[in-house]
Amino acid sequence: MADAVIVGEGAQRRLPRDFFARPVLEVAPELLGCLVSHAGVTVRLTEVEAYAGMVDPGSHAYRGPTARTRVMFGPAGFLYVYFTYGNHWCVNLVCGHEGTAEAVLLRGAEVVAGCELAQERRGKARERDWCRGPGRLGQALALGRDQTGRDFCRPAIGDPVDFVVGSPAEPVDPGLVRTGPRVGISGPGGDAATYPWRYWLDGEPTVSPYRPGVARKRRRG
Numbered sequence: 001m002a003d004a005v006i007v008g009e010g011a012q013r014r015l016p017r018d019f020f021a022r023p024v025l026e027v028a029p030e031l032l033g034c035l036v037s038h039a040g041v042t043v044r045l046t047e048v049e050a051y052a053g054m055v056d057p058g059s060h061a062y063r064g065p066t067a068r069t070r071v072m073f074g075p076a077g078f079l080y081v082y083f084t085y086g087n088h089w090c091v092n093l094v095c096g097h098e099g100t101a102e103a104v105l106l107r108g109a110e111v112v113a114g115c116e117l118a119q120e121r122r123g124k125a126r127e128r129d130w131c132r133g134p135g136r137l138g139q140a141l142a143l144g145r146d147q148t149g150r151d152f153c154r155p156a157i158g159d160p161v162d163f164v165v166g167s168p169a170e171p172v173d174p175g176l177v178r179t180g181p182r183v184g185i186s187g188p189g190g191d192a193a194t195y196p197w198r199y200w201l202d203g204e205p206t207v208s209p210y211r212p213g214v215a216r217k218r219r220r221g
Contacts, residue, residue: 015165017153020076024050024095024102029179029199031093031104033172037164039142040114041121043131044169047108047200047207049182051092053101058182058189061101072101077153079163081143088135089144093152093165107134107183107198110206112169128205176202186213 015034020027028050036043051059053072060082061069071080072094080092080103096102109131111118118140122130131137138144147163156162178200181192189195190213200207 013167014153015167017075017077020093020095020153021097022076022095024052024104025197027093027095028104028197029177031106031165032177032199032201033168033170035112035164035166035169036106036109036141037113037162037166038147039161040117041111041141042113043109043137043141044112045106045109046204047198049105049107050197050199051103051105052197053096053103056189056195057187058185058195059101059103061103062189065101069101071149072103073099077151079143079147079150079152081138081145081148083145084135089138090134091138091141091143091147105134106137108132108200108204108206108208109137109140110204111140130206132206133208172201178202180210181212183208183211184213189213 028048031045031048034045036045053059053061054064056062061072065073068082069080071078074094075098076095078094080094081089084090090105092103092105094103111130118130121140121142122136125136129136131140150156150163152163152165179196180198181190181196182198
């Protein structure tokens with residue numbers, strides 16, 4: 001049986017490894033509405049993106065394992081946390097079967113518990129912007145390098161600060177789920193027709209705005 005975790009005023013069940021050990025395009029939309037807790041803050045997911053490893057040109061794992069992406073090639077149920085833009089930590093949930101390097105990026109969420117902590121960590125940001133974007137979400141949940149490689153399908157051993165992905169407090173209306181191109185991905189991985197792998201809940205103010213990717217120009221000399 002999955003472990004019970006306290007979220008807000010009720011108890012939620014930790015999602016089991018079998019939930020994540022499926023193709024990423026099945027897992028990603030089903031994470032919408034799920035509750036994620038870490039370091040005193042709980043959020044309700046409103047936006048995610050799917051990445052399919054070595055068959056996906058938008059994935060960090062597209063060209064094979066590296067020291068940074070090795071955790072993605074392991075079994076489902078582990079965290080892949082990476083640093084970007086010089087000051088943001090973004091969190092991914094590893095999915096699929098071992099060797100596929102599939103993962104779901106957590107892009108946007110609503111804070112439902114631990115609001116004072118979230119506000120403290122996010123400074124003067126408006127409430128809707130506390131977790132509106134993957135870097136902001138990572139900051140509100142106090143995630144960083146130390147959490148990459150953590151097994152979130154079982155309680156943390158020897159660490160009082162756990163990372164929990166729990167079932168939704170309320171069922172999500174399938175009619176509210178939207179799909180589209182991933183944010184900030186250039187090149188083939190940003191093709192909206194081939195990779196409409198961003199999922200979000202329509203009408204949620206915590207969903208981040210769409211921005212197309214911009215290819216970087218190589219410097220001469």
